[in-house]
Amino acid sequence: MEWSEHLAREQERYREGEARLPGLDDADARQKQLTRMGNAAGGAGLALLMEGRDGEAAEWFSLAAERYRESFADAPPGSWGRPIGAIKSLLLGGDWEGAEAAAGWALDEGAAGTESPIGKYAACLALLVLAGDRESRVLADDLRTHEGFPVDVADSLAMISAQDVAGYVIAVENVLESFETREDYLEDIPVADTVIVLQALAGQRNMAAELESPLLPRPS
Numbered sequence: 001m002e003w004s005e006h007l008a009r010e011q012e013r014y015r016e017g018e019a020r021l022p023g024l025d026d027a028d029a030r031q032k033q034l035t036r037m038g039n040a041a042g043g044a045g046l047a048l049l050m051e052g053r054d055g056e057a058a059e060w061f062s063l064a065a066e067r068y069r070e071s072f073a074d075a076p077p078g079s080w081g082r083p084i085g086a087i088k089s090l091l092l093g094g095d096w097e098g099a100e101a102a103a104g105w106a107l108d109e110g111a112a113g114t115e116s117p118i119g120k121y122a123a124c125l126a127l128l129v130l131a132g133d134r135e136s137r138v139l140a141d142d143l144r145t146h147e148g149f150p151v152d153v154a155d156s157l158a159m160i161s162a163q164d165v166a167g168y169v170i171a172v173e174n175v176l177e178s179f180e181t182r183e184d185y186l187e188d189i190p191v192a193d194t195v196i197v198l199q200a201l202a203g204q205r206n207m208a209a210e211l212e213s214p215l216l217p218r219p220s
Helices: 003-019 027-050 054-072 081-092 096-108 117-129 133-143 151-162 165-180 193-203
Strands: none
Touching: 003 027, 027 054, 027 081, 027 193, 054 081, 054 096, 081 096, 081 117, 081 193, 096 117, 117 133, 117 151, 117 193, 133 151, 151 165, 151 193, 165 193
């Protein structure tokens, strides 16, 4: 895999987006462009992470989180993908302090009170970052019943919340398999980013699984 090619493409997308960023007078176009920039920055971070360049990856993941958060104010109601993107980016970059701040922001915006499964996912991630395992387990169990939400992801969140090691291993292996058998990836970057995030959350509880895949960074 030529990660350098992915990196160059994503960095160029980000810079082009930055050069064409609409002004504050066009809020809708601006928030859309900021989101595209967030996606590109996250893609650059993933390429760097797969190359083992963790420090540089963290810088791009931080940019991604900033752009997602900046875009949220003018986004349509219920755009919970932006807080999810911010939290995941910071976890991917290993910035726990930043992830805690983003988690608090997501909860302050009302993610836990939404009926949207995406909003509940944002809240569940936020609560797990903040060690609110009891509350996150309720949300994760609810997500397991939502048609259309990935069952294996919901199972993984529930197992982390319950600190069920055996259950988590099975669930996260299924999430990894779903990445390995798909054809479409965010920004066309073939990385199991959700698995990396789940492993980070599980690792904080000393229950990470032993996983190997071309879609995951090599163990350091």
